[in-house]
Amino acid sequence: MPKISDEKRAARRAQILDAAWICFQKEGLHATTMDDIxxxxxxxxxxxxSYYPSKDELILAAVTTSLSGLRTLMQPLFDVRPPLAPAEFLRRATETIARFTAREGYxxxxxxxxxxxxxxxxxRLRATMQGFYLAFRDQIEIVMEQAVEAKRLDATVSAKDAAKTLLSAILGFVAQSAILGDVDPAEIAAGVTAFAASGRS
Incomplete structure (x- = not known):
């Protein structure tokens, strides 16, 4: 039997994950069966x-794949110089999420x-998510520390607190977009800017 190339193997994994995401959105995680996928x-x-021996393995792979892909797209935000101010970081992060998550069929x-x-x-899934979100928050904290040094964030603001707030806003954007569908990244950034300005008045 001929061996399948790595490229073909990756394409099949992607094909299965696409099918799973479509089914998950349509029926939910628990109602979706392996037969559906x-x-x-x-x-x-x-x-x-042969790729995913159980639905739990497939769910974990789906989450890991999506988080890894998002992390790759987010990385340039941490490398911007001078560092991004909080509102601009939030706008770019939510724009990246909006582009990454909108797929054909789901x-x-x-x-x-x-x-x-x-x-x-x-x-196991919770630990995977925790690892991603904690690492992401740590990276945001570093950017906020750099923003303080660059005078793009008030020195009285804790970088750790700013990172927690920004992550909350990012996750809130995901939830609101999924449920309400009327949230725009620019609006979120404008809100953060307005809050910051009102705190100085």
Whole structure:
């Protein structure tokens, strides 16, 4: 039997994950079955199970893949010089999320809410998410420390507090967009700017 190339293997994984995301958005994590995903993928049961032996493994892979992809797209925000001020960081971060999550046939922001819920019962999934969000928050904190040094953030503001607030706003953007659908990154940034200005008055 000929070996499958790494490129073909990656394409099949992506094909299965796309099918899973479509099914998850349509039916939810618990109602979706492996049979649903197999049918949506257009692959044989043997092919799907050879990559993901269970639905839990597939859910973990879906979350890991999406978080890894988002982390790659977010990285340039941490390398900007001079460092981004809080509102500008928030605007660019939420714009990146909006671009990354809008897919043909599904929206990863809506699926993120399902993942957050699933993480409350699935410790492995929760640990994966915690690792990503803690590392992301630490990176934001470094940017905020740099912003203080560059006088783009008031020196009286704790960089750690600023990072926690920005992460809360980013996750809130995901939730509001998924549920209400009427949130724009520029509006979020403008709100943060207005709050900051009102605190100085």
């Amino acid at each position: 197999i049918r949506a993928s257009g692959l044989s049961a043997g092919a799907v199970y 929206d990863l922001k809506r699926i993120a809410l399902l993942g957050w819920s699933e993480a409350q019962r699935n410790e």
